[in-house]
Amino acid sequence: MSLAQEKNASAEPDVHYVGKESMTGGQDHLKDDIESVDSDHKQHGVKKVEAVTTVWSDKMLWIVFALLYLVSFVDVLLQSVQGNLVPYVTSEFQQHGLLATTSIVSSILGGVITPTIAKITDIRGRTEGFLYMLLLIVIGMIMKATCQNVETYAAAQTFYWVGHTGLLYIITIMISDMTSLRNRMIMISINSTPLIASTFAGPKIAELFLNNLNFRWAFGAFTIILVAFSLPVILILYLTEAKAKKQGLIQPRLKTRSVAASLKYYFIQFDVVGLLLLTAGWSLLLLPFSLVSSALNGWESATVICMIVFGVVTLGLFVVWERFFATVSLFPYKFLKDPTVLGASFAYGIMFLSIFVWDTYYYSYLQVAHFQDIASAGYILNTFSLTSAIVSPIISVFIRYTGQFKWPTIVVGIPFILLGTGLLIHFRTPGTSVGYLVMCQFFNGVGTSFIATCGQLAVMAAVSHQEIAMALAFFSLCGSIGAAIGMAIAGGLWTNLLRNAIYDNLPAVSKDLTDTIYADMRMQLFYENGDPIRMAIIDAYGDVQRKMVITGAAFVPLLLITVLMWRNINVKEKRQTVGNVW
Structure with a gap:
């Protein structure tokens, strides 16, 4: 694509607003939408998927969605299982304090790589992007299953996390290709409901693997399962593309460049x-x-x-x-000038920043300070994602019938986040009943589901179909950078405060155990309730965790500023996709 074509492709889309002239002249707006959808400057991958949606039947539409749902189910379950195993992996190598560090680079790269993934899906195709992300997950999981030190595990986490976030990102793009704006978040939120099952199944599966085998078998087993569920998706997509090509809907790409020229082309295109x-x-x-x-x-x-x-x-x-x-x-500059894209993306990033400051070591805190077993700690922690998975479809149905997503976020979403995070400052103490902790997780799950659901739709509504992949890439990048900053702050507080807090609280005769206790969660769990050493560890955890929650809460007010930046786009009135879609 030439620079002139790229400028044309990134021109301002025809967007309809509530309370403006979009409320009248429906035929003119429909014509404008069709012209926007039928832009001549779409890249090959976008043209391919639009051709595919014109040849598949309603039955095939449901089959593809069902297969994508199963892939999402296995991937989310894997994420839940491995999330419950990570503290034991780092403790295996006497590096429990590096739990945040092993995730920072992978989180950053997982977000930064999304523009490249977006360009792969736009230039090459959705199927190719799906296959590449699956390959990265497989490489990462094999490395995790065979790692012998924390450095190898950190590298494996990077491969896995890029593949994991990329796979879910591509599935979101594919569902976007299959839906209208009005119904899009309903299908995307339905595709997120595997979180409901993984909330309960993930911690228990992790506990079973850890007690009966080890974390290596868990990683190896899920690698095979994920590949088995992904292959039917790849096969159907390739067969459908072949059918579209046979009907002349997809024009073959002429190979006019040498290998060197192709490498130079993609080097420039992927920046x-x-x-x-x-x-x-x-x-x-x-x-x-x-x-x-x-x-x-x-x-x-x-x-x-x-x-x-x-x-x-x-x-x-x-x-x-x-x-x-x-x-x-890497990103079109129009995104940096669009208040809706910028505001929604920043809101997503700030949300993750606030959460990960107090959430990164929450799992360890529940086991050490509240004497929870692996499964119970996972259930408490996952109440957050469970609530979000249940609430998101409800929000999506509301959007489908009202077309509104900005004001519900301000009126309902942000107050719930303020309530959930603010109450944690009071309840995040070792003597608190875990019921109050579950309540705070519930409040935060409700609030963040508004930011994630409505923010994602705000970004997609502000651009054309050609730009959805890149706009979602920018949205994802801001979320990943926010998460990385949150984990960096959490890691900084943890590594700089916890060791000293443990040392200060330990009995004089046990202070020489400080480094050993700090580095290994299994050692922290070794001491029984009532033991002076265990009580010293709990006091240290409680002091550091409270400071982490206060720090995270300080970022919540910024959410209101970023959400106020959104334009009030009515998604009921904008047409964006073509073909046989929901």
């Missing part, structure tokens, strides 16, 4: 330089917060200072590269 600068910049900036406690001289360490300085400089270079040198930008 590899920008991708590397953005990933390196955020990683260098955030990792020191969780690594500083192990560095010589702490914050005065030359290594820590250099990482922060180089991180800032690298992010500066990214801005310069994108502004003056990138032939194809």
